[in-house]
Amino acid sequence: MEFAVYFPSLERLDEIDEALYPIDPEAVTAKLRTILFANDSSADDTSLHEYYGNLLALARLAKCMGAEGHFSRLYFGQEFCEYLIPDVGAVEKAFYHARQLGWQFTYVTGAVTELALGQVKVNLQRLAALAAETEVVVNDWGVLAVIARDFPSLRPVLGRLLVKQMRLARFSARSQPPPTNRAEIDTPAKEIQGQQISALAGLSLGIPAYRAELARLGVARVDLDIAPQGVTLPPDTWGLKVGCYFPWSYVSGGRNCLTASVADPERQHVVLDKPCPGPCRKLNRSSLQPYRPDAIVQRGNSVFVFHADRANPYLDGNYPIDRVVFEPYIPLA
Numbered sequence: 001m002e003f004a005v006y007f008p009s010l011e012r013l014d015e016i017d018e019a020l021y022p023i024d025p026e027a028v029t030a031k032l033r034t035i036l037f038a039n040d041s042s043a044d045d046t047s048l049h050e051y052y053g054n055l056l057a058l059a060r061l062a063k064c065m066g067a068e069g070h071f072s073r074l075y076f077g078q079e080f081c082e083y084l085i086p087d088v089g090a091v092e093k094a095f096y097h098a099r100q101l102g103w104q105f106t107y108v109t110g111a112v113t114e115l116a117l118g119q120v121k122v123n124l125q126r127l128a129a130l131a132a133e134t135e136v137v138v139n140d141w142g143v144l145a146v147i148a149r150d151f152p153s154l155r156p157v158l159g160r161l162l163v164k165q166m167r168l169a170r171f172s173a174r175s176q177p178p179p180t181n182r183a184e185i186d187t188p189a190k191e192i193q194g195q196q197i198s199a200l201a202g203l204s205l206g207i208p209a210y211r212a213e214l215a216r217l218g219v220a221r222v223d224l225d226i227a228p229q230g231v232t233l234p235p236d237t238w239g240l241k242v243g244c245y246f247p248w249s250y251v252s253g254g255r256n257c258l259t260a261s262v263a264d265p266e267r268q269h270v271v272l273d274k275p276c277p278g279p280c281r282k283l284n285r286s287s288l289q290p291y292r293p294d295a296i297v298q299r300g301n302s303v304f305v306f307h308a309d310r311a312n313p314y315l316d317g318n319y320p321i322d323r324v325v326f327e328p329y330i331p332l333a
Helices: 030-037 047-065 088-101 114-130 141-150 189-200 208-216 258-263 309-315
Strands: 002-007 073-077 104-108 135-138 155-158 221-225 241-246 248-253 296-299 302-306 323-326
Touching: 002 241, 047 309, 047 323, 073 088, 088 104, 088 114, 104 114, 114 141, 135 141, 141 155, 221 323, 241 248, 241 309, 258 296
Parallel strands: 002 073, 002 323, 073 104, 104 135, 135 155, 155 221, 221 241, 241 323
Antiparallel strands: 248 302, 296 302
């Protein structure tokens, strides 16, 4: 199993020592925990809650890694908002940071407009010059086409935004299926429920034509999100290498950003052709305790869920996963 750590910006990357420092959150005294992590409605800085969630996730990951396990790869870049795409200088600094640690480097890209695609191309050109076989996570078909055409030496990884999967099918975990009209239905209820869960756990990767197109474009690895109902993967994973993100899974998102309109009412929740003030760096729209299992958190234009025990089959080898991408914090700002 390979272990990577993901930072979306240089500011977050600068916190790598703190983010990967293992502290048992339960060993912190109750009084100190209240002071540090209690929700303060007057504060707009959410980093303490995310830090506590990071401690919980890091403790779980340590069990998976074992005594011999260690991080060996840096994921760096922006999946979800083109206003936050790092410039070429930041990408180069992150690349050399990974090299100084003795790690491999993976550049992460997101869904982009034509304007943002220009910045991505500049970054790709520099990466191709730095290391010809650098991995690039792609979450936009246009970016994947550009790599296949203009940067064939780079190694594309199909990102989670392009892997179609049901991410929050919570009802599938019930011990009994919801009541249905079973008139003239002879199939046992357990078999029906099993078929439902199987359908919910399916992936677009299960479609042969889809895999053929990926092969044509040079994709040999894919990254998935953890999902409550699990995932259907054959033992050979269709000849693809498969990774997953932990503990934050993407749920939904778009170009329109509710958070941006908080700082700039003129936006009225719609996209404007001007720089964004970036309030997502300071606030979440979430429950009081976003590190709790299955807690839903909105950061910027995207919604995420924090996974605890739901991640166990992915981390414990029940699924043929060969890479875990650890996210110390919500990977948006």
